Amino acid sequence: MSGIPEEKALKCVICKNGETEPGTTSILLERDKTTLVIKNVPAEVCQNCGEGYVDEDTTERLLQMAEEATKLGVQVDIRQYIAA
Ligand SMILES: [Zn+2]
Numbered sequence: 640m641s642g643i644p645e646e647k648a649l650k651c652v653i654c655k656n657g658e659t660e661p662g663t664t665s666i667l668l669e670r671d672k673t674t675l676v677i678k679n680v681p682a683e684v685c686q687n688c689g690e691g692y693v694d695e696d697t698t699e700r701l702l703q704m705a706e707e708a709t710k711l712g713v714q715v716d717i718r719q720y721i722a723a
Contacts, residue, residue, distance in 0.1 A: 649683065649692065657687025663720075664691025668705040673715075675708050677701055680720040 651657040662684035668675045680701065682691035693701070700723045708716060 651685035651687060651690055653690040654685065654688040657685040657690075659683035659685050659692055662691070664689075664693070666691070666693065666701055668701060670705050670709050673705065673709045673713050675705050675713065675715075676717040677704060677720050678717065 649659055651659060660683065662682060663679045664682040664684055665676055665678045666680050668677065680691070680693060681697055682693045684691050701720075703723065704718065704721075708718075
């Protein structure tokens with residue numbers, strides 16, 4: 640799972656070694672009965688361990704997508720990230 644960065648090009652908190660660069664990551668969201676995997680999410684990605692850090696706007700969009708899926712009664716799905 641991913642943390643939320645305070646600023647760009649942060650040091651990775653997982654491996655405490657790598658630095659992040661812009662890239663994409665996959666995010667797993669679980670809500671009630673819905674499990675959603677969203678791929679190609681824009682993120683700062685650790686060059687050492689691959690951990691992805693998603694910014695606030697993107698997180699909000701991910702939560703929106705999760706909510707839509709929950710409303711539709713989706714149980715498990717894998718989707719591509721679509722910007723709002
Ligand atoms: Zn790392």
